[in-house]
Amino acid sequence: MSRPDTVADAAATPGLRQPHAALGLTDAEYASIVTQLGRRPTDSELAIYSVMWSEHCSYKSSRVHLRQFADKAPPTTALLAGIGDNAGVVDVGQGYAVTFKIESHNHPSYVEPFQGAATGVGGIVRDILAMGARPVAVMDALRFGPADAPDTRRVLPGVVGGISFYGNCLGLPNIGGELVFDPCYSGNPLVNALCLGVMRHADLKLAQASGPGNKVVLFGSPTGPDGIGGASVLASASFGTGDASGERAKRPSVQVGDPFMEKLLIECCLELYAAGVVVAIQDLGAAGIACATTELAAAGQAGMAVSLDAVPLRDRGLTPPEILMSESQERMMAVTEPADLDQFIKICAKWDVPATVIGEVTPTGRLEVSWHGDLVVDIPPAGAADGPLYERPMRRPASQDVLRGDDPATLPRPGTGAELRADLLAIAGSASGADKAWVTEQYDRDVRGNTVLGTPHDAGVLRVDEESFLGVAIATDGNGRYCLLDPYSGTQLALAEAYRNVAASGGRPLAVTNCLNFGSPEDPAVMWQFAESVRGLADGCLALGIPVTGGNVSFYNQTGAEAIQPTPVVGVLGVLEDVRKRLPSGFGAEGEPVVLLGDTAGEFGGSLWAHVVHGHLGGRPPAVDLQADQRLAAVLTAGADAGLLAAAHDLSDGGLALALAECCLTGANRAAPPGAEGGTGCVLTLPAGPAAADPFTWLFSESAGRALAVLRPGAEAEFAALCAEHGVPATALGATGGQALEVTGLFAIPVTELSAVHRRTLPALFG
Amino acid sequence: MLSRTPLTLKVGIVTFPGSLDDADASRAVARAGGTPIPLWHGDRDLRGVDAVILPGGFSYGDYLRCGAIARFAPVMAELIPAANAGLPVLGICNGFQVLCEAHLLPGALTRNTGLHFVNRDVRIRIENNRTGWTSGYAPGEVITVVLKSGVGAYAADQQTLADLDTSGLVVARYADGSPNGSAGDIAGIAGAAGNVVGLMPHPEHAIDPLTGPGTGGLKFFSSILTPAAAA
Numbered sequence: 001m002s003r004p005d006t007v008a009d010a011a012a013t014p015g016l017r018q019p020h021a022a023l024g025l026t027d028a029e030y031a032s033i034v035t036q037l038g039r040r041p042t043d044s045e046l047a048i049y050s051v052m053w054s055e056h057c058s059y060k061s062s063r064v065h066l067r068q069f070a071d072k073a074p075p076t077t078a079l080l081a082g083i084g085d086n087a088g089v090v091d092v093g094q095g096y097a098v099t100f101k102i103e104s105h106n107h108p109s110y111v112e113p114f115q116g117a118a119t120g121v122g123g124i125v126r127d128i129l130a131m132g133a134r135p136v137a138v139m140d141a142l143r144f145g146p147a148d149a150p151d152t153r154r155v156l157p158g159v160v161g162g163i164s165f166y167g168n169c170l171g172l173p174n175i176g177g178e179l180v181f182d183p184c185y186s187g188n189p190l191v192n193a194l195c196l197g198v199m200r201h202a203d204l205k206l207a208q209a210s211g212p213g214n215k216v217v218l219f220g221s222p223t224g225p226d227g228i229g230g231a232s233v234l235a236s237a238s239f240g241t242g243d244a245s246g247e248r249a250k251r252p253s254v255q256v257g258d259p260f261m262e263k264l265l266i267e268c269c270l271e272l273y274a275a276g277v278v279v280a281i282q283d284l285g286a287a288g289i290a291c292a293t294t295e296l297a298a299a300g301q302a303g304m305a306v307s308l309d310a311v312p313l314r315d316r317g318l319t320p321p322e323i324l325m326s327e328s329q330e331r332m333m334a335v336t337e338p339a340d341l342d343q344f345i346k347i348c349a350k351w352d353v354p355a356t357v358i359g360e361v362t363p364t365g366r367l368e369v370s371w372h373g374d375l376v377v378d379i380p381p382a383g384a385a386d387g388p389l390y391e392r393p394m395r396r397p398a399s400q401d402v403l404r405g406d407d408p409a410t411l412p413r414p415g416t417g418a419e420l421r422a423d424l425l426a427i428a429g430s431a432s433g434a435d436k437a438w439v440t441e442q443y444d445r446d447v448r449g450n451t452v453l454g455t456p457h458d459a460g461v462l463r464v465d466e467e468s469f470l471g472v473a474i475a476t477d478g479n480g481r482y483c484l485l486d487p488y489s490g491t492q493l494a495l496a497e498a499y500r501n502v503a504a505s506g507g508r509p510l511a512v513t514n515c516l517n518f519g520s521p522e523d524p525a526v527m528w529q530f531a532e533s534v535r536g537l538a539d540g541c542l543a544l545g546i547p548v549t550g551g552n553v554s555f556y557n558q559t560g561a562e563a564i565q566p567t568p569v570v571g572v573l574g575v576l577e578d579v580r581k582r583l584p585s586g587f588g589a590e591g592e593p594v595v596l597l598g599d600t601a602g603e604f605g606g607s608l609w610a611h612v613v614h615g616h617l618g619g620r621p622p623a624v625d626l627q628a629d630q631r632l633a634a635v636l637t638a639g640a641d642a643g644l645l646a647a648a649h650d651l652s653d654g655g656l657a658l659a660l661a662e663c664c665l666t667g668a669n670r671a672a673p674p675g676a677e678g679g680t681g682c683v684l685t686l687p688a689g690p691a692a693a694d695p696f697t698w699l700f701s702e703s704a705g706r707a708l709a710v711l712r713p714g715a716e717a718e719f720a721a722l723c724a725e726h727g728v729p730a731t732a733l734g735a736t737g738g739q740a741l742e743v744t745g746l747f748a749i750p751v752t753e754l755s756a757v758h759r760r761t762l763p764a765l766f767g
Numbered sequence: 768m769l770s771r772t773p774l775t776l777k778v779g780i781v782t783f784p785g786s787l788d789d790a791d792a793s794r795a796v797a798r799a800g801g802t803p804i805p806l807w808h809g810d811r812d813l814r815g816v817d818a819v820i821l822p823g824g825f826s827y828g829d830y831l832r833c834g835a836i837a838r839f840a841p842v843m844a845e846l847i848p849a850a851n852a853g854l855p856v857l858g859i860c861n862g863f864q865v866l867c868e869a870h871l872l873p874g875a876l877t878r879n880t881g882l883h884f885v886n887r888d889v890r891i892r893i894e895n896n897r898t899g900w901t902s903g904y905a906p907g908e909v910i911t912v913v914l915k916s917g918v919g920a921y922a923a924d925q926q927t928l929a930d931l932d933t934s935g936l937v938v939a940r941y942a943d944g945s946p947n948g949s950a951g952d953i954a955g956i957a958g959a960a961g962n963v964v965g966l967m968p969h970p971e972h973a974i975d976p977l978t979g980p981g982t983g984g985l986k987f988f989s990s991i992l993t994p995a996a997a998a
Contacts, residue, residue, distance in 0.1 A: 164884045168917075169825040171787030260785050260828025352784060442884045444915050446972045446979060447823075449791040463978065466794075580977060670888055671911065671981035767881075 004320050005043040006374040014039035023050035029388055036383045044369060044376040047321035048384055051287035052294055055555055058387030061521035062553045065531050068538035069548040076547050078510045080201065088550035089131065089204055090511045092575045094470050097201050099131045102141070102194040102476065102515040102571050104554035109191040112254040113158025117191050118166035119257040122329050124195040125170065126262070126283035129269050130332070132204050133197025136448060137462055138167050140177040140193050141476045141515070141569045142439075145186030147431030147765050152181070155189050157766055162257075163193070164442040169259035170266070173451045174443035175460025178476060178569070181431040187559040192515040192552075192569050196474060198464055203273060210300040212363040214279055215341050218289070219348050219355035220265050220331035224314035227255040227288075227327025261330040261353075268351035269332065275347060277340035284331040290324040292333040293359075297367050298385035300335075305368045306359035308376075320371045335361060394527035403485060406618025408604040413696050417746035420695060423613055424657045425749065425757050427700075430612040433654050434761035435665070456666050457585040458650050459505035461576065471579030473507030475572055479653060480565030481606035482621035487529040488536035490606075491568045492624045495540045496704055497652050498572035503633035504648040504707050506582045506640035507574025512541050514551035514570050519563025521555045529566040530555075537568065543626040546572070583640050585649040587680035588668025590737035592646050593716055594682055595730050596656065597632055597723065598706030602697045608653040609700040628705040631726045636707060638726075644719045647710040657699040659708055660684070664741050664751050665758055681751050684734035685744040695746055710736065776992050779806040779816035781846075781862075783837045787824035788859065788971060795971035796820070799988035808840040818855040818899070818991050819846060821862025823915075823969060833876060833918045834864030843869060855899040855991055856963045860916050863955070863965030872958055872965045873931070874923030876916075880948030884917035888980040889968055890942040891954045895935050898957045900964045902993065903986035909942050910983030913972040920948040921956070921967065931956055938964055 010016075018040055020030040025046075033041050033049050041049060051057055059066065080089045080097055089099045105120025121138060128135045140163055145152045167174050172195070272278050280300065282292045289311065297304040308323050318326070336344045341357070348355035362368070367384070369377035414420045427433045436455060445454040452471060453461035459475040477497040483490030495512065502509045514537060519526040541548055557564045576582060604610050605619030639645040647668050651659045665679045686698045693701070709730075711719050716732075723730040734744075742748040778796045780803055782789045793803035804816050808826075813819065826837035837843070843865075850856045850871050858866035866872045879885055890911050893904040904910070923931070928950055931937050938955040945952045947967075955966035970984025 161883075164917075168884055168915075169785070169828065171824060258828065260825060260830070263785055263787075263825075263828075441886050444884070444886055446886070446913050446915060446969070447787050447791070449788075449794055449972060449978055452977055669976070670979065671976045 004371050004374060004376050006376055007042055007378045008375070010040050010042045016040050018043070018046050020046060024054060025050050029053060032388065037379065042376055044320045044324055045379055047325050048290040048294060048377065048379065051290055051325055052384045053387045055521070056286055057291060059553055060388045060390050061392050061555065062530065063389055064391050065534040068534055072538040072542045073547045074542050074545045076545070079547060079549065080204065090549060090573060092464065092470065092472060092510070094465060094468060095201055096464055096470065097199050097204065098196060098472055098573060099128055099133045100194065100196040100474065100513055100571065100573055101127055101550050102192050102513050102569060103127070103552040104515050104517060105191045105193060106189065106517065106554050106557055108254045109159050110155060110187065110189055113155045114162040115254050115256050117159040117162035119255045119329055120191055120193040121163055121166045122257045122259065122262050123285045124193045125172065126285065126332065128195045128197035129266055130281050130283040131197060132273055133199040134270055135172055135195050135197045135266060136450070137175045137196045137460060138172045138194060139175060139460060139474065139476060140191065141478060142178060143180045143182065143185045143190035143567060145181065145189070146183050147181045149186060151186060153766065159189065159191055160439050160442055166257050166259045168444040170263050171447050173445050173447050173454065175445060175451055175454040175462065176475060177455070178478065179436050179439055182480060182565065184480065184565045188557040188564050190517050190557065190567060192517070194476060194571055210302055210361065211279060211337065212302065212361050214335045214337055214361040215357050216304060216306060216359040216361065217334045217336055217344060217355055218311060218331065218358045219334065219353050221258060221261050221328055222312040222314045222354065223323055223326045223331070224328045225318060225322060225326065228322050228325050255327050255329050257329050264351045264353050265330055265332060268348055268353045271347050272334070272344060275343060277336050277344045278334050279337060280335040282333050284333060286327060288324065288326045288328065293367055294381045294384045296333065296335065297381035300361070303362035303364035303366045303368070304359060305362050308369060308371045310356055310358040312354055312356055320376045392521050392527045393524045394531050395524035396528050397525040403618055404620055408607065408610045408616055408619045411610060411614050411616055420699060421747035421749060423609065424661065424699065427608055427612050427654050427658050428661045428754060429757040429761050431761060431765070433608060433612065433658055435759045436762065437759065438762035438766060452579045452582050453505060453584060456662065457505065458501040459507060461505050461507070461579060461582045463579045469578045469580055471576040473502045473505045473574040473576060475501035476569050477501065478567050478569035479606070480567040481611065481617055483533060483566040483568065484617065485606050485619065485621045487532035487566050489624045490621050491533040491536035492540040492626065493621060493704055494568055494570040495537060496624065496626060496629045497650065498570050499544060499633060500629060500650045500707060502572050502574035503636040504583060504585070504650045506637060507576050508637050509544070509546050509572050509574040509633065511573045512546050512548045512570060514548065514568055516551065516553045517557050517564065517567040517569065518555055519558035523563065526563050533566055533568050537570065540626060544630060581640050581643070583645055583648045584668040585663065586647060586666025586668050587663045587682060587710060587736040588646060588672070590680060591713055592736045593711040593713070594684060594733045594735060595709045595711060596706065596733055597635065597709055597728050597730055598628065599703060599729050600693055600698060600701050600706065601703050602693065603701050603703045607700065607702045608658065609655070622702050622704045625705055631728050632705055632707060635723055635726050635728045636709070638722055639709065639719060644712060644715040644722070645709055646712050649708045651706040651708065653702060655700045655702050660741055661754055661758060663708060665755055679751050680736050681738040681740045681742065682734060682736045683738055683742045683744065687731055775802070776818070777802045777804045777816045778991065779804045779813055779819045781806045781808060781819065781821050781842055783808040783824070783826035783840060785825045785828055786822050788969065789822040789824070791971045792820045792822040792859065795974050795985065795988045798974050799985055799992060801988065801992050806842055808842050811841045811845050813845050813849060821856065821858040821865050823860035823862060826861055826865065832868070833861060834868040837865045838868040847871065850963050853960065853962050857900050857987065858965040859969055859971065860967055863967055864918065866963060866965045871963045872956055873927045874921055876918050876967065877920045877922045878918055879920055885919070885946055886915040887946055889914045889946055891939040891968060892942045893939050895938045895957060898938060898961045898964050899991050900987050901938060901990055903990035911973060911980040912968040912970050912984045913979060914946060914968040916967060919967045921950050921953040923950060934959065939966065
């Protein structure tokens, strides 16, 4: 093995240039590193800086915009106070706190769909675990290219299989998510994984190393050569003579997951927390040991001395930069007091989790890493952790006006009952509108026994406390078509939809997380989309009074010059004081009144109807009225609380037509599921009259701020009063019952036919 | 045994590394009125329990074969002879796989025909209510429980399948056809002595309409609490 590049070597050759460009660092960034260190970096240091200053770790292009989430944060009592950067912890009452976060694993999932998606689940679960919470549920927001494209047949089954394999083996229920198809995601699928954790207030853990003399413990899987992108480049660029580097470069850059080890890590960590032997903890995700040591030391304003010789390796040929950058999965790093070390190691042994002391906290303020007795890293951790900050140029593209001018009003519309019926079935059977059971049946929805609602209901609802029935609701939404037409209002529409979905399940919305998926930040048009999207989300959260608690940015989702549609995925968390009052999304008993809440206008820009029936995308997205959404949510949660509602379902893409179809097929109760003959139908009449919209508009418009409410018989007057009190327009449409989705005077679709059309699409495509 | 009142019956629930539905099995035992006792895979100790449940999950990550490693856990060294001596044992999902690997039940569980994990509410018909775990059911009673497994198709040679049929040892069959390719639509079987039962779908997830498809699974856990069942 080559002799390592030491700090002494670097001091002796302070001006020797390093291959920074191959690691993605610009000349200016490299110069800044040299200034920080007063000499050239060693290869290990360069490895650390390259990953810490990558877009993924440093948010260097997005931070100037993301500040708005703090600057415009609404006043709230929902966040646990005094917790600084870890403010993703939401107080849900009764001494419970919930933490939730969504993160992208887009690029790995395209390269190696199964492992990419699997390790995406693993990563977000460790994030939540490192907060001190027990992970209790996962969700996935997925976007793929056209459903019938050959590459989608490669990517989708792999992604779903990977999520199924990892999440199921981990014992976490998968309680919701999204599945959308659009040509813009060809070559750039989006795999956004969300995890939700629950803890007692007192159990919050902080990721900062403090207390000189405390031990740094690495535990979990041994470190191998997986997920090393940059380090291989470094190895071949600086020592590129041996065969080893070339051989290593051929290894997969996507990590391989072991959910069994992760399950053990979860139980082990929770027992470590309960024993009170953890001072600080951090998961090892992107950039592995490099990131964990740097961030732990930087956050604790301490120093840290680490010996890489102590790191258990799967491959003894690894070099120091490779050990630092390895992204081997299922690893955690903790700081523990020396007096607690024995107990720490003993608990790890009980769970068969290997644990090794690799260093200790020092008062030096430096991160010092040694290898075979030589110092290979000596840096100020804060300097590496903070990273550069860019204000990228942004420019609204000229094409935006053309796009917005392409009004869907000119598209031929269905007029007769038969035409309306045909368009409804076309949407219900389209890949994006179809039943998702082919995917969701591969996920364990019920493990842990607290799942009150899962897919296909509007939100996932979990019981948190078995005695008091306290629970939480969570939903994610995003609509790339709306965001392409107008990233500001498109993002607010995603926020409003997730907010509405939580309320339609009976939950009171409390907090927001997000995963912002965009093209290249170096493209001014993409940067403009991003800035508009963030501004829209920050303004929207302020208007709705719910804070952003955390999030993730994924740039470079593009192939060549072709970026994906801007796709912010927004997650909203809500609380239910009593989960027994949750609202399902489907029709159950017969004879229950069906009421449409909210105003319907002729809004078809970016609609599913225009997309499916005409392949059209243009015009303006539906108008946003967040105050109307607040009023709607108040009616839904109050109606649920007062027992006036049997069910509720949010209206979004596909409008009233798709919402009704879903209500007929979803059912209200697992104990009395829709049978083989189908679900419960309904008989409805679309309002007529001078002020009313035409049937096409009623059925296919995607006006925001709307939901279907299914009333308990006899509750009509009280519910009408509730709507009037909150100023929410309510239109009685008819009642549940029968074996068809019947719109008086226009069409009737037997539920069996609807079911066949809705349910056959994905199995026919994916087997 | 006969002198005990039902409420004092202790039901052990084994946690292997990778067990996932152990808390759910405990909840079901408690809901039925029994006392759940946690049993640790590494301890050769059944802690004086009156019956044992091997819960669902992915013990040892399903490495090698589902249940193949768990079957060698220290606790199994106590459980296997106890089961052979008449201790009531219920294996659910992964627990069923462990029982087959331990040769306490004949046959094996194989990959679902679709090669996908399947999570679905399924109706099963109780074919044999003479076991300690099913005595509370009427013969032919149909209940809805949760199937969630990727390796859930029961398989055995023709002679074994015929023997299970003629001896009445099939405990439950899928009422609407097999969702996973299980031979003879078999959802669960009993050993020759009737005290050991393996079931692929999860009755412990059907004990409360709030969190599952009704309460149809609860009688698996209440049946065993009757003195006659555990005797």
